[in-house]
Amino acid sequence: MSETIVLELPDRLAHSTREIATRTQRRLEDLLVDWIDRTMSDLPVEALPDSQVLALCDSQLTNAQQEQLSRLLAHQREGWLSGDDRRRLDELMQVYRRGLVRKAQAIHVAVQRGLRPPLSLDR
Known part of the structure; x- marks a missing residue:
């Protein structure tokens, strides 16, 4: 199950993220989900x-x-x-x-x- 969330990114962050997604041949959405997932697993204990x-x-x-x-x-x-x-x-x-x-x-x-x-x- 998943939930759709609309996220407004500052232009600089959106541009950088899009460049990384293009360079790694990944969808922007998949890249952001991966980053959020990694950040959640790195929360302080x-x-x-x-x-x-x-x-x-x-x-x-x-x-x-x-x-x-x-x-x-x-x-x-x-x-x-x-x-x-x-x-x-x-x-x-x-x-x-x-x-x-x-x-x-x-x-x-x-x-x-x-x-x-x-x-x-x-x-």
Whole structure:
């Protein structure tokens, strides 16, 4: 399901956005939806509702991502990475690192909100 929204952009922004859409061979609408979607996924953890904070606390790479990351890391150790494999490994490592940071932020927020107990260093 989707909703139609009329958006008035300043001329400078509309021109720049149209140029990017043309250069990337995408529809202007698709480009804007993608940007809004990415911006929403980059909201500060503190701004998220409790349910999303808790979901981030438990987030992990998908099984497919984890398997691909493990395979690419093994190939890297053996010196078997092609250029495409190296780019994919870099992408996955970026996703992994960003996920760890977001997860740590979510755990911090969850503890502050009383959604999770504080982590204990005592074992």
